[in-house]
Amino acid sequence: MRNARPNLVGVNIYGGLGNQMFQYAAGLTLSERLGAELCFDIRHYERKDRGDRRLGLRDFGIELQSARVPPFKIGRRIATALRLLPTPFRGGTRLVSVEGFDPRFLKLTAPAALSGFFQSWHYFEGHEASVRRAFDIKRLATPRTAELAAELAAARNPVAIHIRRGDYTNSPETVAFFGLLHAEHYFAAKAALEARVERPTYFLFSDDPDIALAELQGWQGLRPVTGFSAYEDMHLMSSCRHFIIANSTFSWWAAWLGAAPDKLVIGPKQWFGPDYPYPVDPTDRSPPGWLMV
Template sequence: MITTRIIGGLGNQMFQYAAGRALALRNRDSLAIDRQAFADYNVHAYALDFFVLEVPDAPAGLAVPLGADSRWTRLLPWRRPVRHVVEKGLRFDPAVASQSGNVYLDGYWQSERYFADFADALRRDFQFRHAPSPANAEFVKRAAADNTVSIHIRRGDYVSNPNALAVHGTCSPAYYEKAIATLMEECGSDMVGFVFSDDHAWTRENIRLPIEMVHVEGNAADKAYEDMRIMAACRHHVIANSTFSWWGAWLDPRPDARVIAPARWFADPGMDATDLIPARWNRLQVELGHSAVTC
């Protein structure tokens, strides 16, 4: 059995599920999830039940206790060992993707290389369980029209929390201006941008783009998946340094979709996210601003 630990926001949970699901499929094995960390985690809620995927919780006696650091943890009722695989860094680790037997994955696994060979199966798993509300259904319909682009502007704790700002930074207006200019050259000037943000007031004041901009508002944090559904319906994508919009772009299966991502994912120069952006996406380089920004 493959067990994957689930924690963090929706995007991180999807990476953790995807790595575990792909490893289970690679081994023709079953997958279980360990979500016990949410018992005392108040930042985000477990969110994978927004998708049609069906995955059981790790059975009692199987999940590795929080804080376990041994390579082998004997917890199965019949005393077979569980290999506790802890993420060593941000780069793709091929040894993780080749594990077999009873494996407990403990990390974020933020690289498509952990699951690209099962992309079709994962996109089926990540279909949304419930139909959109009427307002969101209208956004989806409009987003699915020709020459639309999702634009994600992540602020929130990236701005309000000094530690998060130092690690992540925020994408500058110059990044979005250059991204849209690049897309207009490739795809035409009649583009319509669907703007997703946790700070629409700031976005309206500071992000001025030479295209029509539709601000997607009204979905509370517990309905964030609705924004992701609309993102994925757009024809092209300009993502922030956020796993949420990473997945909004990745769920779009069209091979000719243009995705623009920041060349730097973290403001912290010690964090190497080289393997996070798929090679087929456009990594956009722009100069850093005076505040802590990543792109």
């Protein structure tokens, strides 16, 4: 790949599964719009400092053709012809996404390079069917999930509740940056859901289930789901009919992939903490029909 390839879209992939899915969805949409070949830079997962992140896109059976894509640098957002882009994107366009939907995405031409978060459903608006085909949630099922998946399918109104803690709690600085939802949000969401849904049954998913249960003390009939991998959790969460999500791309995707046509998704109005440095458009994370409390 020594020369520029005019019919190419490249995406820099990094972060946890939810971030990977937003990045892939944006690349897939752009490649479909431009009629271009899609490729990915996955070198992040070869680094020793990647932490516990893994390349979860492959669990969906997605083949990732490799290419070198310009790295993401926070604070930069550009969409212009750049002579310094590495081949095969030299002379092409580039978009760096820091926060929300950037309408310049609609003006990109091939070859195009994408780096950033792309955390908005607007990036794949009009291409939802292709994204759902790519993220076939059934591929995340395992023999271990079969029994609970069957129980969820038989329940009248199973509700997935997600409490995200993990790296959000590393320090006061990360709490102020990402935001940490507490019982007030979840009980407000519960009241909003029960005003619309009859006889719900609640299933709690969390990366720290003991603290999550303590946080929701007094919630009757709340059943913790434990002992599964994150990818099994996403399958089981998406198998529910309704959703109370955290400020987490992981639970966002589990809710979005939920197949019930009458599903109710309730999320937080305040997605980030008070120290988050970028303006946030709440519609980026609330597709039509979702409720934010």
